[in-house]
Amino acid sequence: MLDTYMTEIVAAVAILILAIVYFSVIKPKQKQNLEDKPEDSIADTQEDTTSAKTVTEDTASTKIEKKIETAEQDVLSGEEEGDFGVYEASITLDEEENVEVPTIERNKRTVPPHGKIHKENFKDFAGQRILVAEDNLINQKVISGLLADTGIEITMADDGQEALDILANDNNYNIILMDAHMPRVDGFEATREIRKIPEYNHIVVVALSGDTASDDIKKMRDAGMEEQLEKPLRMDSLYDILYAYFNDGSSNDDEDEDTQSFITKELNTEEGLSVSGYDEEFYDEILNEFVNTYSTSTTKLRELLKDGKLKETDKYLLDLSGITANIGAANISKITIEFKKAISHPEDKEYVQIFKDYTASLQELLKDIKQYKSE
Numbered sequence: 001m002l003d004t005y006m007t008e009i010v011a012a013v014a015i016l017i018l019a020i021v022y023f024s025v026i027k028p029k030q031k032q033n034l035e036d037k038p039e040d041s042i043a044d045t046q047e048d049t050t051s052a053k054t055v056t057e058d059t060a061s062t063k064i065e066k067k068i069e070t071a072e073q074d075v076l077s078g079e080e081e082g083d084f085g086v087y088e089a090s091i092t093l094d095e096e097e098n099v100e101v102p103t104i105e106r107n108k109r110t111v112p113p114h115g116k117i118h119k120e121n122f123k124d125f126a127g128q129r130i131l132v133a134e135d136n137l138i139n140q141k142v143i144s145g146l147l148a149d150t151g152i153e154i155t156m157a158d159d160g161q162e163a164l165d166i167l168a169n170d171n172n173y174n175i176i177l178m179d180a181h182m183p184r185v186d187g188f189e190a191t192r193e194i195r196k197i198p199e200y201n202h203i204v205v206v207a208l209s210g211d212t213a214s215d216d217i218k219k220m221r222d223a224g225m226e227e228q229l230e231k232p233l234r235m236d237s238l239y240d241i242l243y244a245y246f247n248d249g250s251s252n253d254d255e256d257e258d259t260q261s262f263i264t265k266e267l268n269t270e271e272g273l274s275v276s277g278y279d280e281e282f283y284d285e286i287l288n289e290f291v292n293t294y295s296t297s298t299t300k301l302r303e304l305l306k307d308g309k310l311k312e313t314d315k316y317l318l319d320l321s322g323i324t325a326n327i328g329a330a331n332i333s334k335i336t337i338e339f340k341k342a343i344s345h346p347e348d349k350e351y352v353q354i355f356k357d358y359t360a361s362l363q364e365l366l367k368d369i370k371q372y373k374s375e
Helices: 002-035 039-077 119-125 137-147 160-169 187-195 214-223 235-245 269-275 280-294 297-306 310-326 330-343 350-374
Strands: 129-133 153-157 175-179 204-209 227-230
Touching: 119 137, 119 235, 129 137, 129 160, 137 153, 137 280, 137 310, 153 160, 160 175, 160 187, 175 187, 175 235, 187 204, 187 214, 204 214, 227 235, 269 280, 269 310, 280 310, 280 350, 297 310, 297 350, 310 330, 330 350
Parallel strands: 129 153, 129 175, 175 204, 204 227
Antiparallel strands: none
16 A cells, blocks of 8 residues: 555655755745845836836926927917907906905985086095095096195005005095006905905995996995996086085085087087086196097007907907096997997907997097197
């Protein structure tokens, strides 16, 4: 029987001997060789790994750079172009913050009936201080001219941020006339910041805007603007605001003064003079300012549209609509409002014809201004 299983017994013993030799001699020797391996060899192995990783990162970096380069080329080449140039696919509008505006108790007086307001009537508020945040130079000139020599102190800010900086140093103002649309910090954001500071609660913020739709007025109210004055600024409306919130002031029952009227399709000087407080010299200054600043407005509009600067075009047209109304040019003011609506849908091409209408109206208006001033 032993002879029968001899072969299997020999094989098992051989396997056992090999296992003992492997675990006792060969494996420890391999471990020792690994521990004794030169550092350079290990570093070479790590470099190989790092090199592979670097190649991968370089490849990814190259891909990102190519994407950026492609995006820049798309912008520079004007991928989305219309007849006037690059079209801005979207326009960033003012975003409202979810800020709860505190309710402030005001001692607001009822304005009694009065006759037509003239520049002289604003002397009723001599000694008062008003901060005006307005970025348009002609609008600044109109407000400054209306209140010049009345005893009212006017401080001008070119945008909302400048208004906030002024208040940080001196908040002794009862009223701020706040343009809703300005660069850097607009009127909405500036007003929200003002309403966060209890030390400014005595200040009445009055919105200045050509936007009179109910949702626009609601946006002004939500931001903390308590009153709204429509552009072009009317003497009666401004007087009523000042009367309601200042401690003095008196109604005006003077009879209307005789003024020279010049009325055409494009220019109604009676309207313009009423905005200017029936100060003919001041009205002439505003007309000169308009001619000097906006006689080339068609070229400016063409350039803005060609460059696809729709947001800037919209702002420029908003200024034009208010300024032309200020001087009594109701027809061209209406055209600019239609122009604003048309560029919000450039695919309809309606703005092309309106641009032609604006050009023709402006030429006639400039002729009428020249004729009025020569009489």
